[in-house]
Amino acid sequence: MIEPWPTTEAEARVVQEDLRGRVITHDDFPPLRRIAAVDAHYSDSDGMTWAAVAELDPGTLELTRSVLLARPTVFPYVPGYLSFREVPAMAAAVGLLPEPPDLLIVDGQGMAHPRRFGLACHLGVVTGLPAIGVAKSRLVGRYEEPGRRRGSSSPMFHRRELVGVALRTRDGTNPLFVSVGHRVSLPTAVDLVLRFAPKWRLPEPIRLADAISRMHR
DNA sequence: GCGACAG
């Protein structure tokens, strides 16, 4: 990983501008044998960031492995710079898996970011693993409200560029914001998110990672 | 200058 880790917004921005060119936006991943989701939580009292990884079988969506660890929080939350806060703990957690997953589903934006380098892109580039960004709310981009039924979607644009898709994964719920992280195209990312969210609004991997990351304490 | 703003 990049050392030393950026301390200021200005330094972090330089890193984003430098690494953004390494993002691969087309499909470049193997048959999915193991998929994993990553999520983070904080305990302000001791300044620690907890990261959880949930590995699942893509066919049955059953949990096959999990990791939960803590790392000192090294960056404040600043919209547009979330990855500098979460990547250290997340990358360490992913690295503890005995075998690397074939796909990472990340709780946050990928290219639907002001400089096209959100958390999913950063974690994907740093680990080299295929990654998809799945956010519960919007950071940047304009979009038309998708139809209210599961499967409906509408493109998100930012500065005339297609940066993601607002996707309804469940009837009558708010859409999810899907964007390219690394080595997975946008159409494929949408297909995969729908496939891995057969019942609830959030993809099963993220639901599990979230549940695990809350187990700290 | 005034809002918006992933987790």
Add this chain to the structure above:
DNA sequence: ATCTTGTCGC
């Protein structure tokens, strides 16, 4: 993300 119970609605 976090502070926090019950409550409204499918």
